[in-house]
Amino acid sequence: MRQPIRRAVVILASAAAISALAAAVIHLTGPQAAGLPAAGRIIPPAQRPRAPAIAGVTLTGQRLSIAGWRGHAVVLNFWGSWCVPCRKEAPVLRRVARDMRHLGVRFAGIDVREQPAAGLAFEQEYHIPYPSISDPGNLLAARFGAAAPVATPSTYILDARGRIAWAYFGATTYSQLELAVAGVAQP
Secondary structure (H helix, E strand, C coil): CHHHHHHHHHHHHHHHHHHHHHHHHHHHHCCCCCCCCCCCCCCCHHHCCECCCCEEEECCCCEEEHHHHCCCCEEEEEECCCCHHHHHHHHHHHHHHHHCHHHCCEEEEEEECCCHHHHHHHHHHHCCCCCEEEECCCHHHHCCHHHCCCCCCEEEEECCCCEEEEEEECCCCHHHHHHHHHHHHCC
């Protein structure tokens, strides 16, 4: 009887130690995605991975291919109307899109895990001024491979060459996003 109890204690202690270590790493490094040098910081040009091809049908039924926006910095935001942090972040994205328009930055949303009608109602409620691709199967996120979104919302900034220059997982703030957009969009 003592041996099974001792084994259970060792297993529980090991699990607690591993959990504590994981929490410490996350606390010290921030939310980083495998495959990206850093989340929440502009990636140096030499380290920027190429973004996958992003294309699909928007919530309004139009075809959109992000490749057609080469030559411009592009902000991609993965969101869903069911996502509470997305509701908090929507006015931030709308404002940054408006304020950064003079830099030629393009914005696109990717509405995940819901039908287009719910996403369109969200865009109308929050007065989103840019198109969103409908992705009910969350398939576009998978194209990012190791750099895929680890939370909803997630935001990426692609540089003019179509490389991932910045990523943030969770709701971003105006100052974070505005500084990142300006840093990527300006040569």
